[in-house]
Amino acid sequence: MRVQFWGTRGSIAKPGPSTARYGGNTSCVEVRSARGTLVILDCGTGGHSLSQKLMSGGAKGLRGHILISHTHWDHIQGIPFFYPLFAPGNEWDIYGPRGLGQSLRETLGGQMQYTYFPVPLDQCRAKIRYHDLVEGTFDIDDIKVSTHYLNHPALTLGYRLEADGVTVVYACDHEPHTRILATGEGRMTGQDLRHAEFVEHADLLIHDAQYTAEEYPAKVGWGHSSIEYVLNLGQHAAVKRIALTHHDPLRDDDAIDRLVANAQANLRQNASSLDVFAAVEGQVVEVAPSGVRGSVRLKEEFQAERLIEPTLAERSVLLGMADTKLTATLSETLRAEGVQPKCFSSVEEARALIAKARPSVAILEHHPPYLDGMEMCRAIRAQENDHEYQLPVVMVAAQENQAAGTAAGVTDWLIRPFTDAYARTKICSWLLRTACQRSRVLISEDETRHSAGPLVRGRRAPMAQRGIENKRVSKNVIRTDKSALLWMYSRDIAPFETPAFSKAVGDLIVRATKRPSDMRDRSAVM
Numbered sequence: 001m002r003v004q005f006w007g008t009r010g011s012i013a014k015p016g017p018s019t020a021r022y023g024g025n026t027s028c029v030e031v032r033s034a035r036g037t038l039v040i041l042d043c044g045t046g047g048h049s050l051s052q053k054l055m056s057g058g059a060k061g062l063r064g065h066i067l068i069s070h071t072h073w074d075h076i077q078g079i080p081f082f083y084p085l086f087a088p089g090n091e092w093d094i095y096g097p098r099g100l101g102q103s104l105r106e107t108l109g110g111q112m113q114y115t116y117f118p119v120p121l122d123q124c125r126a127k128i129r130y131h132d133l134v135e136g137t138f139d140i141d142d143i144k145v146s147t148h149y150l151n152h153p154a155l156t157l158g159y160r161l162e163a164d165g166v167t168v169v170y171a172c173d174h175e176p177h178t179r180i181l182a183t184g185e186g187r188m189t190g191q192d193l194r195h196a197e198f199v200e201h202a203d204l205l206i207h208d209a210q211y212t213a214e215e216y217p218a219k220v221g222w223g224h225s226s227i228e229y230v231l232n233l234g235q236h237a238a239v240k241r242i243a244l245t246h247h248d249p250l251r252d253d254d255a256i257d258r259l260v261a262n263a264q265a266n267l268r269q270n271a272s273s274l275d276v277f278a279a280v281e282g283q284v285v286e287v288a289p290s291g292v293r294g295s296v297r298l299k300e301e302f303q304a305e306r307l308i309e310p311t312l313a314e315r316s317v318l319l320g321m322a323d324t325k326l327t328a329t330l331s332e333t334l335r336a337e338g339v340q341p342k343c344f345s346s347v348e349e350a351r352a353l354i355a356k357a358r359p360s361v362a363i364l365e366h367h368p369p370y371l372d373g374m375e376m377c378r379a380i381r382a383q384e385n386d387h388e389y390q391l392p393v394v395m396v397a398a399q400e401n402q403a404a405g406t407a408a409g410v411t412d413w414l415i416r417p418f419t420d421a422y423a424r425t426k427i428c429s430w431l432l433r434t435a436c437q438r439s440r441v442l443i444s445e446d447e448t449r450h451s452a453g454p455l456v457r458g459r460r461a462p463m464a465q466r467g468i469e470n471k472r473v474s475k476n477v478i479r480t481d482k483s484a485l486l487w488m489y490s491r492d493i494a495p496f497e498t499p500a501f502s503k504a505v506g507d508l509i510v511r512a513t514k515r516p517s518d519m520r521d522r523s524a525v526m
């Protein structure tokens with residue numbers, strides 16, 4: 001794979017003599033497989049020069065894929081100036097993390113509204129397809145892509161690309177989940193361990209390294225890493241090479257030189273084989289196979305673009321807090337995402353709500369002596385009998401206690417103080433993960449039923465069997481916009497349905513989701 005950096009600056013473009021060598025443009029990386037598949041990671045202001053290069057080879061017939069980590073300005077500002085999107089005859093796919101509200105297309109279109117830009121996004125003349133992603137996997141021609149949520153105050157995806165026998169991982173913007181790790185010391189546990197697994201055995205890891213450990217205490221919650229943490233991560237995850245990027249706009253070229261020299265000296269001292277450099281705008285890196293095979297598709301495969309509306313529609317969040325101000329703040333945050341919080345103050349209430357409301361996430365506060373969140377978490381875990389999926393429990397506390405948390409069954413932490421954006425993002429990522437997991441269960445149930453044997457055909461099946469028939473098409477239902485809406489609609493009205501109405505909705509779903517092969521089957525017996 002061939003990698004070229006077109007933008008290496010973080011947060012805001014910073015052109016000028018002090019940044020001339022490492023570059024002043026914001027995040028944009030071009031990746032090409034040996035077969036020529038073009039993937040662009042983020043489209044900050046660096047995307048402008050890349051677009052000029054692409055157009056210089058002829059404007060027509062350009063085909064490429066833009067993977068957006070998140071929609072903060074420094075990662076999307078190149079899109080309105082990315083000329084291949086405006087030329088007819090070109091074909092582009094744009095991917096980014098799906099949110100709970102507006103789509104990726106709407107968000108990208110927002111920065112091109114009349115007030116901000118003279119040409120709206122829908123006037124781009126290239127054929128553009130938009131892909132709203134969750135955590136999972138998908139293929140772009142010969143490149144296998146895996147996605148994983150990063151820790152940032154906006155829904156952000158890291159991308160792991162595998163092709164030509166090599167692995168390139170792009171993780172920008174990201175902050176260690178456990179703050180102590182920013183010092184470069186400490187053990188990877190919990191969500192930090194998940195992040196390490198995601199980057200494991202990368203031949204090239206392109207990672208956010210905006211700050212130093214010394215600067216980090218003043219930047220907690222800003223969603224960026226220290227260089228010391230990235231080096232620790234790289235060694236832990238047996239990464240071959242690290243490109244430090246998202247350089248702080250206040251850091252001049254000489255300062256970056258010094259940081260890299262220090263990092264290399266530390267690695268030599270530790271006899272580490274890890275190679276580290278700071279990404280330079282314009283730099284080309286040929287990534288050759290290292291001989292050590294990367295762990296391909298670490299997670300159970302789940303289509304990152306699967307439609308999860310049916311399971312996402314059921315979202316609800318439990319809040320178990322002692323602090324009323326905190327309850328009010330989090331409730332407001334949840335309502336901004338269209339989620340109605342369900343508050344409880346005792347273990348009994350929590351149990352009743354879990355049984356009745358089937359929540360997607362529980363947020364508990366550990367604030368002794370007012371509230372023992374750990375005890376409450378243990379009580380919730382003791383009640384669980386669903387082995388297919390464990391309710392994510394996010395613990396709000398003044399500091400982490402990983403050992404006690406793991407023992408109690410805590411999934412993730414929200415350490416005070418935190419910003420609204422940070423809490424909102426963390427909650428959204430867990431709501432989306434729960435919806436994905438429930439979709440996964442639904443699909444596997446569907447597949448189990450599907451393989452159980454042929455359906456009764458040629459006569460009207462009894463009600464129970466028609467239920468099975470509707471389940472049988474749920475795989476198609478999830479993959480089809482219209483049918484997913486129908487499915488949700490029918491679920492909403494299910495408690496009030498009459499047999500005649502149920503039959504009408506059932507028939508409608510079957511018709512909406514029928515594949516051509518099903519239609520042939522059916523006509524043969526009718």
Ligand SMILES: [Zn+2]
Nearest residue numbers: 010011074173
């Ligand atoms: Zn950024």
Ligand SMILES: [Zn+2]
Nearest residue numbers: 070072152173
């Ligand atoms: Zn950002």
